[in-house]
Amino acid sequence: MTFVLRRLLGFAATLFVAAAVIFFLLDLLPGDPARFILGINASAEAVANLRIQLGLEAPAWQRFFAWIGSMLIGDFGVSYTQGAPVAALIGERLWVSLPLALFAMVLSAAVGLPIGIAAARRRGSPIDTGLMVLAQLGVAIPNFWFGMLLTLVFAVGLRWLPTGGFTPWHEDPAAALRALMLPGIALALPQAAILARVMRTALVEVTGQDFIRTARAKGMTMSEAVWRHGVRNAFLPVLTILGLQFAYLVAGVIIVENVFYLPGLGRLIFTAISERDLILVRGITIVLVIGVTLTMLLTDLCYALVDPRLREGGS
Amino acid sequence: MSLVEVANLSIAFGALQAVDGIGFAIGKGERFGLVGESGSGKTLTALAIAGLLPETARREGTIRFDGAPLPHDERALARLRGKRIGMVFQEPMTALNPLMKVGRQIGEALALTKAGGDIGALLTEVGLLPTHGERYPHQLSGGQRQRVMIAMALASAPDILIADEPTSALDLVTQAKVLDLIAALCDRRGMALMFISHDLKAVARLCTRVAVLQRGRMVEAGETASVFGAPGDGYTRRLVAAARMQLPEIAHGSPGGVLVATRGLTRRFRQPGSWPLPGKPLTAVDKVDFAVRTGESIALVGPSGCGKTTLARILVGLDTANAGSIAFDGRVYHGADLSPDLRRDLSLVFQDPFSSFDPRMSVAQSLAEPLRLLDGLPPEMHRQRLAENVAAVGLEPAMLTRFPHEFSGGQRQRLAIARALMTRPKFLVLDEPVSALDLSVRAEVLALLMRLKADYGLTYLVISHDLDMVAAIADRVLVMQAGRIVEEGKPAELFTNPRHEMTRELVAARLPAVG
Incomplete structure (x- = not known):
């Protein structure tokens, strides 16, 4: 119990520090959002009025706590480029990115772990060597390039799956799933390769115990x-990697969503940054941070579930 | 018909002949000992009987179990050893699955061999409580884990128990208890025993017949009393002499003034509590007062976990006391605040010569490290000091360019001693300096230590649980228990007339001399 409590406290503290870093870094960036919204030709008076309206005149720490407070009740502010609440924008896109990330995670584990086990059990055999060469390749191939290759073969050549774009889940769930297939595979490949290598090494080591x-x-x-x-x-070591991979997956999602033209969080943050929509950038970033921290928390809890030595709250 | 018959057994790894044509037989209910030093092939022989040799090993010769040769099929062989051979290994810390309750691990052995038995009864038989089955390995002490291993080995009611150095990782008191347990179990169950050890006294305590292995060959075999009492082979004679810990007589000079004195030295460790409550502190060293005179050789004995090593770490400045102080040559410190010019007067030799050298540094580099403490020493003197010290411990200066893995355990411990003497210290702390070494090397290293002590005018604090060694080299013995020094005296008096309960327990656990 102590263990869970400690991890939860750590989770909360990490989130708070991350929120502060995100907020103050973006606050320090040059450029006035009010000026950006109104354009270069706006009068100084109009900009000043908008600054008051946006609450930009208050001291930074007040705005920080106001931001945290409103986030706690689900209010992430309003995007000034899209004219819509940030929470709604993120919620909508999460329905693309989250299934994509989960699909990639499950796929990489389902492929990588058995390969690792198979290689470890036949250590030194041609099968082991072959599998590890494949894994090495998998680590080396960038996922956006692999994504384009997949599109060429399965979408353009064989016409089995769409080349890109997304049909919302409520319109046609099957089409939505089909749209996530290729990007999911592209994302999962390097992760599966890493998992296979880690699993193999860990199992080989354990076999000698x-x-x-x-x-x-x-x-x-x-x-x-x-x-x-x-x-x-x-x-146990695989679990650590699995947790860390989620963070890499987030970065991969941003690239792969652009390759496959998927309306997910990755594309949203991309546009938000290029349009200097700081409120939106801040909102997406904090959501991504929550996602990664949550995964770390889950990894830690899984660790305790597997390893009794950790449950006693010792070091 | 014998239970186990081994004939012409050879085991090779590539070109390396690890076991070379050995043969012996163990009768039903007989207690057989296999004696040898590291690399003698004794463990490989045991693994071969159980069909557990590494895949890379090549085996020749025959092993018959109960009249039939060992089956070739892996599953049949696995079931045979599960059913009829019980095994206990050396390292109780790693021999159990850390993620599984020990009761379940015993239950697995019961289920595999379909032996109707009860986990609780097995645990009781090895001197544990049935409730211990609910624990994970890390919640048990070394001795308790070894008992769990024995319970697991007994699960299938085997015909023979193969015990490979089952007590060498345990402290003296626990060792004696586990040996007694094994003897009692063999008697009660009429079980044969194959006991493998480098410790002649432990073998003599348990076995009626022994075989002595040297570098894969069997040099002598026979009744225990006659082999150890009147060894026919030169190697056996050397082992027996080493086991008796007979060292060349050294004139003990009369000690000088007080060199090191501690006052109320205390070290507490925080333990994990249940949050937010702090854990109960563990007092590893508890108000320890003692003094060492120049030229003395003091031994610190006690069971594992009594605080010996913590005390040594504070003395040499690797740890800091929470309370109390140390005076060295009249200068006061508390541990890590030891000033650099004092640090060169103190040195430490660790127990394990295999892990106390950086494998990526040449021996010369490792040995030269302490010279940093001597800023007055001109660089051209460094080389000379290195050569001097290596010669002093009986090795060749030409060996300095080599790396640690190129040396044997005994050589490495000599190098560790050479390193400890680089700064020409006055006071040397030796933490179990020979317990990781082979028996025949131990006596040599101890003789070397005594010679160096005389040559360099050193003062020793030796930590050990080996009372024979202590009796051979110490002028005075401190007995430690639960962080406190409970008794003190000259070894001869202390061991013949122990007053404190702890000392009595240690003396009682001491195995009788061989031969």
């Missing part, structure tokens, strides 16, 4: 011992 020998001494064959005692122990 004394407790595997103990299990064999009890009457198990090597494979039985590895399955019952090895895989779970090998999963």
